[in-house]
Amino acid sequence: MSVVTIAQRPWSPRDLRRVGAGNALGFLLIAVGWGxxxxxxxxxxxxxxxxxxxxxxxxxxxxxxxxxxRGRRALTFGTRRFVVREAPVPMPVPAPAGSAxxxxxxxxxxxxxxxxxxxxxxxxxxxxxxxxxAHEEAGREPCEVCWP
Ligand SMILES: [Zn+2]
Numbered sequence: 001m002s003v004v005t006i007a008q009r010p011w012s013p014r015d016l017r018r019v020g021a022g023n024a025l026g027f028l029l030i031a032v033g034w035g036x037x038x039x040x041x042x043x044x045x046x047x048x049x050x051x052x053x054x055x056x057x058x059x060x061x062x063x064x065x066x067x068x069x070r071g072r073r074a075l076t077f078g079t080r081r082f083v084v085r086e087a088p089v090p091m092p093v094p095a096p097a098g099s100a101x102x103x104x105x106x107x108x109x110x111x112x113x114x115x116x117x118x119x120x121x122x123x124x125x126x127x128x129x130x131x132x133x134a135h136e137e138a139g140r141e142p143c144e145v146c147w148p
């Protein structure tokens with residue numbers, strides 16, 4: 001039986017603290033630069049304050065870019081793990097006596113449908129091969145994915 005594990009959150013609490021701190025520092029620098037520039041009367045002194053605001057913008061942008069990069073990396077890793085676990089090796093199913101290989105119809109305990117042996121819905125599940133008539137007598141109906 002395969003167990004699918006998907007990362008619930010792409011960011012750790014540490015990542016959230018980092019992006020929060022980066023944005024707080026960036027916006028603080030922007031506010032200080034803005035406030036400083038508003039009190040100045042010459043272009044030269046306003047430019048110094050504007051540089052401080054630009055540095056704040058770069059700090060906040062770098063913090064957000066790093067945050068998104070870490071989240072993307074976590075999601076990519078989770079997707080790869082999910083895909084690898086989603087494709088289990090099919091279990092060999094013994095055919096009942098007197099049937100051709102393409103006619104192997106399988107069902108498992110508690111299943112209400114019967115399937116072709118290669119159907120993805122039974123891949124990796126414990127199933128038993130039987131003739132169509134045996135499945136129908138057991139009250140099972142054909143799968144609507146593999147149409148046995
Ligand atoms: Zn099926």
